[in-house]
Amino acid sequence: MAVAGVGRRPALHQDGLHDKRNRKWFGGGAGPRRRENARGGAGPGMKLGRVALGLLLLAPSVVRAVEPISLGLALAGVLTGYIYPRLYCLFAECCGQKRSLSREALQKDLDHKLFGQHLAKKIILNAVFGFLSNPKPKKPLTLSLHGWTGTGKNFVSKIIAENIYEGGLNSDYVHLFVATLHFPHASNITLYKDQLQLWIRGNVSACARSVFIFDEMDKMHAGLIDAIKPFLDYYDLVDGVSYQKAIFIFLSNAGAERITDVALDFWRSGKQREEIKLKDIEHALSVSVFNNKNSGFWHSSLIDRNLIDYFVPFLPLEYKHLKMCIRVEMQSRGYEIDEDIVSRVAEEMTFFPKEERVFSDKGCKTVFTKLDYYYDD
Numbered sequence: 001m002a003v004a005g006v007g008r009r010p011a012l013h014q015d016g017l018h019d020k021r022n023r024k025w026f027g028g029g030a031g032p033r034r035r036e037n038a039r040g041g042a043g044p045g046m047k048l049g050r051v052a053l054g055l056l057l058l059a060p061s062v063v064r065a066v067e068p069i070s071l072g073l074a075l076a077g078v079l080t081g082y083i084y085p086r087l088y089c090l091f092a093e094c095c096g097q098k099r100s101l102s103r104e105a106l107q108k109d110l111d112h113k114l115f116g117q118h119l120a121k122k123i124i125l126n127a128v129f130g131f132l133s134n135p136k137p138k139k140p141l142t143l144s145l146h147g148w149t150g151t152g153k154n155f156v157s158k159i160i161a162e163n164i165y166e167g168g169l170n171s172d173y174v175h176l177f178v179a180t181l182h183f184p185h186a187s188n189i190t191l192y193k194d195q196l197q198l199w200i201r202g203n204v205s206a207c208a209r210s211v212f213i214f215d216e217m218d219k220m221h222a223g224l225i226d227a228i229k230p231f232l233d234y235y236d237l238v239d240g241v242s243y244q245k246a247i248f249i250f251l252s253n254a255g256a257e258r259i260t261d262v263a264l265d266f267w268r269s270g271k272q273r274e275e276i277k278l279k280d281i282e283h284a285l286s287v288s289v290f291n292n293k294n295s296g297f298w299h300s301s302l303i304d305r306n307l308i309d310y311f312v313p314f315l316p317l318e319y320k321h322l323k324m325c326i327r328v329e330m331q332s333r334g335y336e337i338d339e340d341i342v343s344r345v346a347e348e349m350t351f352f353p354k355e356e357r358v359f360s361d362k363g364c365k366t367v368f369t370k371l372d373y374y375y376d377d
Protein backbone atom coordinates (compact mmCIF):
# COMPACT_ATOMS: atom_id res chain seq x y z
CA MET A 1 0.00 0.00 0.00
CA ALA A 2 1.25 3.43 -0.75
CA VAL A 3 1.23 4.90 2.74
CA ALA A 4 0.70 8.59 2.25
CA GLY A 5 3.77 10.51 3.30
CA VAL A 6 5.75 7.42 4.17
CA GLY A 7 7.83 5.22 1.89
CA ARG A 8 6.12 4.88 -1.44
CA ARG A 9 3.85 7.84 -1.78
CA PRO A 10 0.82 8.57 -3.87
CA ALA A 11 1.63 10.47 -7.00
CA LEU A 12 0.91 14.12 -7.40
CA HIS A 13 -0.26 14.88 -10.87
CA GLN A 14 1.11 18.24 -11.88
CA ASP A 15 -0.86 20.31 -14.23
CA GLY A 16 -1.56 24.02 -14.40
CA LEU A 17 -2.47 25.42 -11.07
CA HIS A 18 -1.33 22.47 -9.04
CA ASP A 19 2.18 22.51 -10.38
CA LYS A 20 2.74 25.95 -8.95
CA ARG A 21 1.28 25.31 -5.55
CA ASN A 22 3.11 24.33 -2.40
CA ARG A 23 3.86 20.63 -2.71
CA LYS A 24 5.34 20.05 0.70
CA TRP A 25 3.41 17.31 2.47
CA PHE A 26 3.08 18.30 6.08
CA GLY A 27 1.95 15.00 7.47
CA GLY A 28 4.95 12.92 6.53
CA GLY A 29 8.09 14.67 5.40
CA ALA A 30 8.86 14.85 1.70
CA GLY A 31 6.15 15.74 -0.78
CA PRO A 32 4.23 13.29 -2.90
CA ARG A 33 5.93 11.78 -5.91
CA ARG A 34 4.84 12.74 -9.39
CA ARG A 35 3.58 10.03 -11.67
CA GLU A 36 4.62 10.86 -15.22
CA ASN A 37 2.02 8.76 -16.91
CA ALA A 38 -0.62 6.32 -15.81
CA ARG A 39 0.26 3.01 -17.35
CA GLY A 40 -2.78 1.59 -19.03
CA GLY A 41 -4.80 4.78 -18.80
CA ALA A 42 -5.67 6.76 -21.88
CA GLY A 43 -2.27 8.46 -21.84
CA PRO A 44 -0.73 10.32 -24.78
CA GLY A 45 0.64 7.09 -26.25
CA MET A 46 -2.80 5.55 -26.37
CA LYS A 47 -4.32 8.66 -27.90
CA LEU A 48 -1.61 8.69 -30.56
CA GLY A 49 -2.40 5.05 -31.25
CA ARG A 50 -6.05 5.77 -31.74
CA VAL A 51 -5.31 8.61 -34.13
CA ALA A 52 -2.97 6.38 -36.09
CA LEU A 53 -5.57 3.64 -36.23
CA GLY A 54 -8.09 6.14 -37.50
CA LEU A 55 -5.70 7.12 -40.27
CA LEU A 56 -5.32 3.54 -41.36
CA LEU A 57 -9.03 3.10 -41.57
CA LEU A 58 -9.44 5.99 -43.96
CA ALA A 59 -10.64 5.31 -47.50
CA PRO A 60 -8.15 3.20 -49.49
CA SER A 61 -7.60 6.01 -51.95
CA VAL A 62 -6.35 8.22 -49.17
CA VAL A 63 -4.13 5.48 -47.84
CA ARG A 64 -2.70 4.90 -51.31
CA ALA A 65 -1.92 8.56 -51.53
CA VAL A 66 0.10 8.41 -48.35
CA GLU A 67 3.74 7.79 -49.02
CA PRO A 68 5.39 4.73 -47.45
CA ILE A 69 7.25 6.72 -44.79
CA SER A 70 4.05 8.22 -43.41
CA LEU A 71 2.42 4.82 -43.49
CA GLY A 72 5.36 3.39 -41.59
CA LEU A 73 5.09 6.15 -39.01
CA ALA A 74 1.40 5.51 -38.61
CA LEU A 75 2.04 1.81 -38.12
CA ALA A 76 4.72 2.58 -35.55
CA GLY A 77 2.20 4.78 -33.78
CA VAL A 78 -0.26 1.93 -33.65
CA LEU A 79 2.38 -0.39 -32.27
CA THR A 80 3.73 1.93 -29.60
CA GLY A 81 0.56 3.69 -28.66
CA TYR A 82 -2.06 0.98 -28.96
CA ILE A 83 -0.54 -2.46 -28.84
CA TYR A 84 2.40 -1.83 -26.52
CA PRO A 85 0.34 -0.62 -23.52
CA ARG A 86 -1.83 -3.69 -23.81
CA LEU A 87 1.14 -6.01 -24.02
CA TYR A 88 2.74 -4.18 -21.11
CA CYS A 89 -0.33 -4.68 -18.94
CA LEU A 90 -0.15 -8.41 -19.51
CA PHE A 91 3.05 -8.45 -17.52
CA ALA A 92 2.88 -5.49 -15.16
CA GLU A 93 0.29 -3.85 -12.96
CA CYS A 94 -1.74 -1.22 -14.73
CA CYS A 95 -4.35 1.26 -13.67
CA GLY A 96 -7.74 -0.42 -13.83
CA GLN A 97 -8.84 -3.78 -12.64
CA LYS A 98 -7.01 -6.96 -11.93
CA ARG A 99 -7.22 -9.21 -14.94
CA SER A 100 -8.73 -12.08 -13.00
CA LEU A 101 -11.20 -10.02 -10.98
CA SER A 102 -14.28 -12.08 -10.28
CA ARG A 103 -17.15 -12.13 -7.85
CA GLU A 104 -16.35 -15.74 -7.00
CA ALA A 105 -12.75 -14.93 -6.08
CA LEU A 106 -13.80 -12.08 -3.79
CA GLN A 107 -16.51 -14.23 -2.22
CA LYS A 108 -14.06 -17.09 -1.68
CA ASP A 109 -11.58 -14.78 0.02
CA LEU A 110 -14.23 -13.33 2.30
CA ASP A 111 -15.75 -16.72 3.11
CA HIS A 112 -12.45 -18.37 3.90
CA LYS A 113 -10.52 -15.58 5.56
CA LEU A 114 -12.94 -13.31 7.39
CA PHE A 115 -14.53 -14.79 10.52
CA GLY A 116 -17.70 -13.77 12.35
CA GLN A 117 -18.61 -10.87 10.05
CA HIS A 118 -21.63 -12.01 8.04
CA LEU A 119 -22.91 -8.43 7.55
CA ALA A 120 -19.58 -7.01 6.40
CA LYS A 121 -19.08 -9.95 4.02
CA LYS A 122 -22.43 -9.50 2.32
CA ILE A 123 -22.26 -5.72 2.02
CA ILE A 124 -18.69 -5.67 0.77
CA LEU A 125 -19.17 -8.41 -1.78
CA ASN A 126 -22.24 -6.78 -3.31
CA ALA A 127 -21.01 -3.20 -3.04
CA VAL A 128 -17.51 -3.77 -4.40
CA PHE A 129 -18.41 -6.16 -7.15
CA GLY A 130 -21.49 -4.21 -8.20
CA PHE A 131 -19.43 -1.04 -8.38
CA LEU A 132 -16.57 -2.57 -10.34
CA SER A 133 -18.94 -4.12 -12.84
CA ASN A 134 -20.67 -0.82 -13.52
CA PRO A 135 -18.97 0.85 -16.51
CA LYS A 136 -20.47 4.24 -15.65
CA PRO A 137 -20.91 4.71 -11.91
CA LYS A 138 -22.53 8.01 -10.95
CA LYS A 139 -20.26 8.58 -7.97
CA PRO A 140 -17.24 6.94 -6.36
CA LEU A 141 -17.85 4.04 -4.00
CA THR A 142 -17.63 5.07 -0.35
CA LEU A 143 -17.56 2.50 2.42
CA SER A 144 -17.32 3.37 6.08
CA LEU A 145 -16.21 0.39 8.19
CA HIS A 146 -16.95 0.56 11.92
CA GLY A 147 -16.26 -1.72 14.81
CA TRP A 148 -14.26 -2.76 17.80
CA THR A 149 -10.48 -3.06 17.54
CA GLY A 150 -9.11 -6.22 15.94
CA THR A 151 -12.35 -7.24 14.25
CA GLY A 152 -11.03 -7.16 10.69
CA LYS A 153 -11.48 -3.66 9.23
CA ASN A 154 -7.90 -3.30 7.98
CA PHE A 155 -7.90 -6.95 7.05
CA VAL A 156 -10.94 -6.50 4.79
CA SER A 157 -9.41 -3.42 3.18
CA LYS A 158 -6.45 -5.61 2.29
CA ILE A 159 -8.74 -8.26 0.79
CA ILE A 160 -10.53 -5.61 -1.29
CA ALA A 161 -7.24 -4.13 -2.51
CA GLU A 162 -5.90 -7.56 -3.45
CA ASN A 163 -9.03 -8.31 -5.43
CA ILE A 164 -8.73 -5.11 -7.43
CA TYR A 165 -4.98 -4.92 -7.93
CA GLU A 166 -2.39 -7.65 -8.27
CA GLY A 167 -0.14 -5.77 -5.86
CA GLY A 168 -2.90 -5.41 -3.23
CA LEU A 169 -1.88 -2.94 -0.56
CA ASN A 170 1.49 -2.47 -2.27
CA SER A 171 -0.12 -1.32 -5.48
CA ASP A 172 0.71 2.15 -6.76
CA TYR A 173 -3.02 2.72 -7.05
CA VAL A 174 -3.89 1.99 -3.42
CA HIS A 175 -3.24 4.80 -0.94
CA LEU A 176 -3.41 4.81 2.83
CA PHE A 177 -3.90 7.81 5.07
CA VAL A 178 -3.45 7.34 8.80
CA ALA A 179 -5.01 10.18 10.77
CA THR A 180 -2.43 10.37 13.58
CA LEU A 181 0.46 10.10 11.14
CA HIS A 182 -0.63 12.37 8.32
CA PHE A 183 -2.90 14.85 10.08
CA PRO A 184 -1.43 15.15 13.58
CA HIS A 185 -1.86 18.86 14.32
CA ALA A 186 -5.26 20.48 14.65
CA SER A 187 -3.65 23.86 13.92
CA ASN A 188 -2.69 22.71 10.40
CA ILE A 189 -6.16 21.68 9.33
CA THR A 190 -6.40 24.23 6.49
CA LEU A 191 -3.12 23.04 5.04
CA TYR A 192 -4.15 19.39 5.40
CA LYS A 193 -7.36 20.12 3.52
CA ASP A 194 -5.41 21.60 0.61
CA GLN A 195 -2.92 18.74 0.61
CA LEU A 196 -5.61 16.12 0.74
CA GLN A 197 -7.45 17.62 -2.21
CA LEU A 198 -4.26 17.96 -4.26
CA TRP A 199 -3.16 14.45 -3.45
CA ILE A 200 -6.45 12.82 -4.31
CA ARG A 201 -6.89 14.90 -7.42
CA GLY A 202 -3.36 14.03 -8.57
CA ASN A 203 -3.82 10.33 -8.12
CA VAL A 204 -7.27 10.13 -9.64
CA SER A 205 -6.03 12.15 -12.64
CA ALA A 206 -3.31 9.54 -13.07
CA CYS A 207 -5.58 6.56 -12.43
CA ALA A 208 -9.36 6.83 -12.25
CA ARG A 209 -9.62 3.48 -10.45
CA SER A 210 -7.63 4.61 -7.41
CA VAL A 211 -8.37 3.26 -3.95
CA PHE A 212 -8.03 5.53 -0.89
CA ILE A 213 -8.11 4.11 2.62
CA PHE A 214 -8.47 6.43 5.60
CA ASP A 215 -7.51 4.66 8.82
CA GLU A 216 -8.23 5.97 12.34
CA MET A 217 -11.09 8.14 11.15
CA ASP A 218 -12.09 8.54 14.80
CA LYS A 219 -8.83 10.42 15.35
CA MET A 220 -9.32 12.71 12.36
CA HIS A 221 -9.94 16.37 13.23
CA ALA A 222 -13.59 17.29 12.80
CA GLY A 223 -14.23 18.95 9.45
CA LEU A 224 -11.06 17.75 7.72
CA ILE A 225 -12.71 14.95 5.80
CA ASP A 226 -15.30 17.38 4.42
CA ALA A 227 -12.51 18.70 2.19
CA ILE A 228 -13.04 15.72 -0.11
CA LYS A 229 -16.81 16.13 -0.32
CA PRO A 230 -16.79 17.48 -3.92
CA PHE A 231 -14.94 14.34 -5.04
CA LEU A 232 -17.53 12.04 -3.47
CA ASP A 233 -20.57 13.78 -4.89
CA TYR A 234 -22.59 13.03 -8.02
CA TYR A 235 -20.51 15.18 -10.39
CA ASP A 236 -19.35 13.99 -13.79
CA LEU A 237 -16.26 16.17 -13.54
CA VAL A 238 -14.69 18.33 -10.86
CA ASP A 239 -12.17 20.74 -12.42
CA GLY A 240 -11.90 18.42 -15.41
CA VAL A 241 -11.34 15.24 -13.39
CA SER A 242 -13.85 12.43 -12.93
CA TYR A 243 -13.78 10.71 -9.53
CA GLN A 244 -16.63 8.34 -10.34
CA LYS A 245 -14.47 5.22 -10.57
CA ALA A 246 -12.50 5.77 -7.39
CA ILE A 247 -13.06 3.88 -4.15
CA PHE A 248 -12.89 5.49 -0.70
CA ILE A 249 -12.77 3.34 2.42
CA PHE A 250 -12.98 4.86 5.90
CA LEU A 251 -12.00 2.81 8.97
CA SER A 252 -13.09 3.72 12.45
CA ASN A 253 -13.76 2.48 15.97
CA ALA A 254 -16.55 5.04 16.28
CA GLY A 255 -19.94 3.40 16.69
CA ALA A 256 -18.39 0.22 18.14
CA GLU A 257 -20.45 0.55 21.35
CA ARG A 258 -23.64 0.75 19.35
CA ILE A 259 -22.72 -2.36 17.35
CA THR A 260 -21.76 -4.19 20.55
CA ASP A 261 -25.09 -3.31 22.18
CA VAL A 262 -26.98 -4.90 19.31
CA ALA A 263 -24.74 -7.99 19.28
CA LEU A 264 -25.11 -8.36 23.04
CA ASP A 265 -28.90 -8.03 22.89
CA PHE A 266 -29.01 -10.85 20.35
CA TRP A 267 -26.68 -12.98 22.45
CA ARG A 268 -28.68 -12.39 25.64
CA SER A 269 -31.93 -13.28 23.96
CA GLY A 270 -30.41 -16.54 22.73
CA LYS A 271 -30.43 -15.57 19.04
CA GLN A 272 -27.65 -16.39 16.61
CA ARG A 273 -25.45 -13.42 15.66
CA GLU A 274 -26.04 -14.37 12.02
CA GLU A 275 -29.66 -13.31 12.54
CA ILE A 276 -28.55 -9.69 12.97
CA LYS A 277 -29.67 -7.74 9.92
CA LEU A 278 -28.11 -4.60 8.52
CA LYS A 279 -31.31 -2.69 9.28
CA ASP A 280 -30.86 -3.55 12.98
CA ILE A 281 -27.67 -1.47 13.02
CA GLU A 282 -27.04 0.75 9.99
CA HIS A 283 -29.26 3.71 10.73
CA ALA A 284 -28.32 3.89 14.42
CA LEU A 285 -24.68 3.59 13.40
CA SER A 286 -24.76 6.49 10.95
CA VAL A 287 -26.61 8.68 13.45
CA SER A 288 -24.20 7.85 16.25
CA VAL A 289 -21.18 8.54 14.04
CA PHE A 290 -22.67 11.85 12.89
CA ASN A 291 -23.30 12.92 16.49
CA ASN A 292 -19.99 11.70 17.88
CA LYS A 293 -17.40 14.46 18.22
CA ASN A 294 -14.65 11.85 18.04
CA SER A 295 -15.68 10.05 14.89
CA GLY A 296 -14.05 12.18 12.20
CA PHE A 297 -17.57 12.46 10.78
CA TRP A 298 -18.95 14.79 13.44
CA HIS A 299 -21.66 16.82 11.70
CA SER A 300 -19.95 15.89 8.46
CA SER A 301 -21.52 16.91 5.19
CA LEU A 302 -20.54 13.50 3.83
CA ILE A 303 -23.22 11.97 6.05
CA ASP A 304 -25.60 14.91 5.83
CA ARG A 305 -25.59 14.70 2.03
CA ASN A 306 -25.79 10.89 1.99
CA LEU A 307 -22.43 10.52 0.29
CA ILE A 308 -21.42 7.46 2.31
CA ASP A 309 -22.84 4.49 0.41
CA TYR A 310 -22.54 1.92 3.19
CA PHE A 311 -21.93 1.98 6.91
CA VAL A 312 -20.45 -1.45 7.44
CA PRO A 313 -20.67 -2.83 10.97
CA PHE A 314 -17.96 -5.18 12.25
CA LEU A 315 -19.30 -7.28 15.10
CA PRO A 316 -17.17 -7.91 18.19
CA LEU A 317 -15.44 -11.30 18.00
CA GLU A 318 -16.21 -14.22 20.29
CA TYR A 319 -14.02 -16.95 21.75
CA LYS A 320 -14.71 -19.30 18.82
CA HIS A 321 -13.54 -16.64 16.32
CA LEU A 322 -10.29 -16.14 18.22
CA LYS A 323 -9.66 -19.85 17.91
CA MET A 324 -10.21 -19.60 14.15
CA CYS A 325 -7.67 -16.75 13.93
CA ILE A 326 -5.14 -18.76 15.95
CA ARG A 327 -5.53 -21.80 13.72
CA VAL A 328 -4.93 -19.71 10.61
CA GLU A 329 -1.80 -18.25 12.15
CA MET A 330 -0.49 -21.70 13.13
CA GLN A 331 -1.02 -22.92 9.59
CA SER A 332 0.65 -19.90 8.05
CA ARG A 333 3.69 -20.52 10.26
CA GLY A 334 3.77 -24.12 9.07
CA TYR A 335 2.79 -25.71 12.41
CA GLU A 336 0.45 -28.64 12.91
CA ILE A 337 -2.76 -27.39 14.48
CA ASP A 338 -2.59 -28.19 18.18
CA GLU A 339 -6.06 -27.70 19.67
CA ASP A 340 -4.66 -27.62 23.17
CA ILE A 341 -2.46 -24.61 22.33
CA VAL A 342 -5.33 -23.01 20.40
CA SER A 343 -7.55 -23.13 23.51
CA ARG A 344 -4.81 -21.96 25.85
CA VAL A 345 -3.98 -18.93 23.69
CA ALA A 346 -7.67 -18.03 23.32
CA GLU A 347 -8.20 -18.34 27.07
CA GLU A 348 -5.40 -15.89 27.75
CA MET A 349 -7.38 -13.15 26.05
CA THR A 350 -9.70 -10.87 28.00
CA PHE A 351 -13.42 -10.68 27.33
CA PHE A 352 -16.29 -8.31 28.04
CA PRO A 353 -18.83 -7.61 29.56
CA LYS A 354 -17.12 -8.59 32.81
CA GLU A 355 -19.82 -10.98 34.02
CA GLU A 356 -20.68 -12.74 30.77
CA ARG A 357 -17.28 -12.62 29.04
CA VAL A 358 -18.71 -12.86 25.51
CA PHE A 359 -16.57 -10.65 23.30
CA SER A 360 -12.83 -10.34 22.96
CA ASP A 361 -11.43 -7.00 24.15
CA LYS A 362 -8.86 -6.89 21.38
CA GLY A 363 -10.59 -8.96 18.74
CA CYS A 364 -8.01 -11.11 16.99
CA LYS A 365 -5.26 -8.58 17.62
CA THR A 366 -2.42 -9.86 19.85
CA VAL A 367 -3.42 -13.53 19.57
CA PHE A 368 -0.50 -13.89 17.19
CA THR A 369 2.08 -12.57 19.62
CA LYS A 370 0.64 -14.75 22.38
CA LEU A 371 1.25 -17.72 20.13
CA ASP A 372 4.99 -16.91 20.13
CA TYR A 373 5.11 -17.88 23.78
CA TYR A 374 4.29 -21.49 22.89
CA TYR A 375 6.78 -21.71 20.06
CA ASP A 376 9.86 -20.05 21.46
CA ASP A 377 12.36 -22.57 20.16
Ligand SMILES: Nc1ncnc2c1ncn2[C@@H]1O[C@H](COP(=O)(O)OP(=O)(O)OP(=O)(O)O)[C@@H](O)[C@H]1O
Nearest residue numbers: 113114115148149150151152153154155325364365
Ligand atom coordinates in the same frame (compact mmCIF):
# COMPACT_ATOMS: atom_id res chain seq x y z
N1 LIG B 1 -12.90 -11.07 11.55
C1 LIG B 1 -11.66 -11.54 11.34
N2 LIG B 1 -11.45 -12.67 10.64
C2 LIG B 1 -10.21 -13.13 10.44
N3 LIG B 1 -9.09 -12.54 10.92
C3 LIG B 1 -9.24 -11.41 11.61
C4 LIG B 1 -10.52 -10.85 11.85
N4 LIG B 1 -10.36 -9.74 12.58
C5 LIG B 1 -9.05 -9.59 12.75
N5 LIG B 1 -8.36 -10.59 12.18
C6 LIG B 1 -6.91 -10.79 12.22
O1 LIG B 1 -6.38 -9.84 13.14
C7 LIG B 1 -5.50 -8.93 12.47
C8 LIG B 1 -5.76 -7.54 13.01
O2 LIG B 1 -7.06 -7.12 12.61
P1 LIG B 1 -7.34 -5.72 11.87
O3 LIG B 1 -6.07 -4.94 11.80
O4 LIG B 1 -8.06 -5.96 10.61
O5 LIG B 1 -8.27 -5.06 12.95
P2 LIG B 1 -9.01 -3.67 12.87
O6 LIG B 1 -10.47 -3.95 13.00
O7 LIG B 1 -8.57 -2.91 11.70
O8 LIG B 1 -8.50 -3.02 14.25
P3 LIG B 1 -8.26 -1.47 14.64
O9 LIG B 1 -9.61 -0.85 14.81
O10 LIG B 1 -7.54 -1.56 15.95
O11 LIG B 1 -7.44 -0.85 13.55
C9 LIG B 1 -5.80 -9.09 11.01
O12 LIG B 1 -4.66 -8.84 10.22
C10 LIG B 1 -6.25 -10.51 10.88
O13 LIG B 1 -5.13 -11.36 10.78
